[in-house]
Amino acid sequence: MKHFINIIADPIFSFPIFSLLFFAMIKWYRVVGTKKFAWIFLAISVPVTVWFLADPQFIKIILWPDNIPINILVILIVFLTWFPLYKAAENDKRLEQGLEPVEALPENREKVWAWPNLVYTELFAIIAGTIFLVVWAIIFKAPLEEPANPTWAPNPAKAPWYFLGLQEMLVYFDPWMAGVVLPGLIVVGLIAIPYLDTNPKGNGYYCFQDRKFAITGFLYGWLVLWIYLIIVGTFLRGPNWTFYGPFEYWDFHKVVAEYNVNLSEFLWLKWLNTSMPKNIFVREALGIALTFAYLIGLPFISLKTKFGKDLLEKVGTMRYYIVIFLVISMGSLPIKMVLRWLFSLKYIVALPEIELNL
Amino acid sequence: MAKQQLNRREFFSFLTVGWVAFTAATAGLLSLAFRFSYPNVNFEPEMEFLAGGPSEFEAGVDERYKNGFGVWMVKQDGKLFALSNICTHLGCIPSWMPAEKKFKCPCHGSGYYMSGINFEGPAPRPLERYKVSLTPEGKIRVDKTKVYRYEKGEWNNPNSFISV
Ligand code: FES
Numbered sequence: 041m042k043h044f045i046n047i048i049a050d051p052i053f054s055f056p057i058f059s060l061l062f063f064a065m066i067k068w069y070r071v072v073g074t075k076k077f078a079w080i081f082l083a084i085s086v087p088v089t090v091w092f093l094a095d096p097q098f099i100k101i102i103l104w105p106d107n108i109p110i111n112i113l114v115i116l117i118v119f120l121t122w123f124p125l126y127k128a129a130e131n132d133k134r135l136e137q138g139l140e141p142v143e144a145l146p147e148n149r150e151k152v153w154a155w156p157n158l159v160y161t162e163l164f165a166i167i168a169g170t171i172f173l174v175v176w177a178i179i180f181k182a183p184l185e186e187p188a189n190p191t192w193a194p195n196p197a198k199a200p201w202y203f204l205g206l207q208e209m210l211v212y213f214d215p216w217m218a219g220v221v222l223p224g225l226i227v228v229g230l231i232a233i234p235y236l237d238t239n240p241k242g243n244g245y246y247c248f249q250d251r252k253f254a255i256t257g258f259l260y261g262w263l264v265l266w267i268y269l270i271i272v273g274t275f276l277r278g279p280n281w282t283f284y285g286p287f288e289y290w291d292f293h294k295v296v297a298e299y300n301v302n303l304s305e306f307l308w309l310k311w312l313n314t315s316m317p318k319n320i321f322v323r324e325a326l327g328i329a330l331t332f333a334y335l336i337g338l339p340f341i342s343l344k345t346k347f348g349k350d351l352l353e354k355v356g357t358m359r360y361y362i363v364i365f366l367v368i369s370m371g372s373l374p375i376k377m378v379l380r381w382l383f384s385l386k387y388i389v390a391l392p393e394i395e396l397n398l
Numbered sequence: 399m400a401k402q403q404l405n406r407r408e409f410f411s412f413l414t415v416g417w418v419a420f421t422a423a424t425a426g427l428l429s430l431a432f433r434f435s436y437p438n439v440n441f442e443p444e445m446e447f448l449a450g451g452p453s454e455f456e457a458g459v460d461e462r463y464k465n466g467f468g469v470w471m472v473k474q475d476g477k478l479f480a481l482s483n484i485c486t487h488l489g490c491i492p493s494w495m496p497a498e499k500k501f502k503c504p505c506h507g508s509g510y511y512m513s514g515i516n517f518e519g520p521a522p523r524p525l526e527r528y529k530v531s532l533t534p535e536g537k538i539r540v541d542k543t544k545v546y547r548y549e550k551g552e553w554n555n556p557n558s559f560i561s562v
Pocket of ligand 1: 210486489503504508520521
């Protein structure tokens with residue numbers, strides 16, 4: 041059993057599994073979003089967690105001071121994902137019956153003063169938060185390391201926990217992409233959401249039916265492409281950034297045979313059986329063409345589908361292209377991950393001469 | 399109750415003292431903050447150093463100059479060259495794994511052969527080599543200000559290695 045879990049925890053398996061679970065959760069959100077489901081989930085997960093914790097290797101990783109916040113995060117995320125789904129399922133049922141959402145009921149529309157109601161709550165939250173941090177700081181010592189040295193790096197060298205998703209992304213991308221372009225797009229995209237989302241439904245109340253695309257798209261990026269990658273980067277990456285299962289000893293010498301090949305090498309050396317052309321742009325022609333097709337062709341193709349037409353009609357041309365562009369850039373991450381696993385593909389466009397690799 | 403009144407002159411001298419004190423305090427605080435942004439210990443490896451005679455090296459990777467200068471001296475196929483220890487992906491420091499005969503980066507798992515050629519992980523290009531030359535006394539001088547990059551075809555440059 042432990043061996044089996046070690047194997048399926050490998051991103052090659054766990055990423056598709058996690059994605060499938062995510063879409064199942066979205067599809068059957070009315071089942072997931074019930075109190076009964078939550079209790080059953082809790083009843084199952086407690087013994088499973090205890091069984092996991094009984095393993096010396098697993099508990100060692102869990103209790104590593106750097107990783108404590110992520111344990112807290114995982115538990116919080118599970119609850120904070122379930123709770124809106126529960127609320128949304130409740131409201132969607134009411135809306136279907138022609139009732140107003142729970143938030144619009146008279147007893148929920150009652151207004152209170154910010155002072156003292158809100159300010160008092162905030163004060164207590166601040167005090168509780170401070171106490172929590174102080175206690176935490178006393179119990180777990182700060183994991184300080186030796187002074188920085190430009191000729192030596194700890195192994196594994198891990199970013200702060202909130203950046204581990206980015207670090208995991210860097211395994212599949214050039215630093216320019218995963219370090220600058222994609223994080224920049226994430227930030228810009230998040231800022232742009234209020235301007236892109238013109239759907240007036242769901243304002244002030246939870247719902248899912250009326251905002252399917254928005255909720256699914258956002259949650260996929262958040263849960264699968266961010267939280268999942270943080271979990272992998274934290275718990276499943278050991279020395280040399282090699283994958284280690286949750287029960288696997290972090291053996292420094294674990295060797296994973298891996299030989300990554302660029303798309304241009306596939307094309308010229310393997311498929312056409314010639315040598316690489318001298319001109320770097322001819323060499324990467326296929327990759328460049330594919331990139332353009334992906335970035336420019338896809339928005340037009342999606343216009344042909346019903347989904348694209350609906351979206352265009354609802355939000356207008358400009359917003360449509362921005363939304364599609366953001367979705368496409370988000371999609372580049374899972375695409376590159378899968379290509380790496382299936383074909384050991386390193387870069388689709390590899391131009392190290394001018395520091396451009398996609 | 400007789401309130402003591404400031405006359406105009408007194409008011410302005412109070413104001414001046416107040417402003418001078420405020421400016422001084424702010425300037426002091428800012429200079430402290432500025433000083434704080436500089437590290438207390440700053441170890442920068444030398445850009446140029448002497449690395450013994452060519453006869454001192456055995457075939458394979460020599461790690462003696464790695465911690466002090468950030469350079470691996472590698473002797474392979476009749477060539478002795480100085481390999482940079484900075485990963486070409488995002489600049490971490492890979493470690494030499496003698497059993498596996500490769501350099502492996504702890505940050506995202508890039509792997510390099512002994513020659514510096516990248517073969518696994520996300521590193522887009524091979525490790526860089528530095529300029530090496532022989533001094534009149536027969537010592538090797540490594541000059542890190544001049545780098546030679548494989549993908550630009552610079553590893554054939556006679557300055558990038560010493561024939562042994
Ligand atoms: S910095 Fe070496 S693999 Fe990313």
